[in-house]
Amino acid sequence: MTIVKIKIDTIADVKKFCSIVIGCEYDVDIVSGRYAIDAKSIMGIFSLDLSHDLELRIHSDNCGEFLDDIEEFIVK
Numbered sequence: 001m002t003i004v005k006i007k008i009d010t011i012a013d014v015k016k017f018c019s020i021v022i023g024c025e026y027d028v029d030i031v032s033g034r035y036a037i038d039a040k041s042i043m044g045i046f047s048l049d050l051s052h053d054l055e056l057r058i059h060s061d062n063c064g065e066f067l068d069d070i071e072e073f074i075v076k
Contacts, residue, residue, distance in 0.1 A: 005075040
């Protein structure tokens with residue numbers, strides 16, 4: 001499993017992020033506090049508090065290409 005922090009600020013960012021994650025072949029979850037949702041669910045993402053950084057859990061250790069695709073959302 002690979003874990004990174006992400007930031008999704010706007011509605012457009014949510015749409016763009018979802019369109020990238022939907023093409024991902026493995027499971028990806030977003031954790032915010034005690035809530036964990038499927039990162040492929042746009043409604044799930046909108047149910048989270050987007051004013052804070054989110055934890056992205058990628059259920060793969062070989063996800064370099066996916067991390068490159070979502071680089072703009074990763075908190076450095």
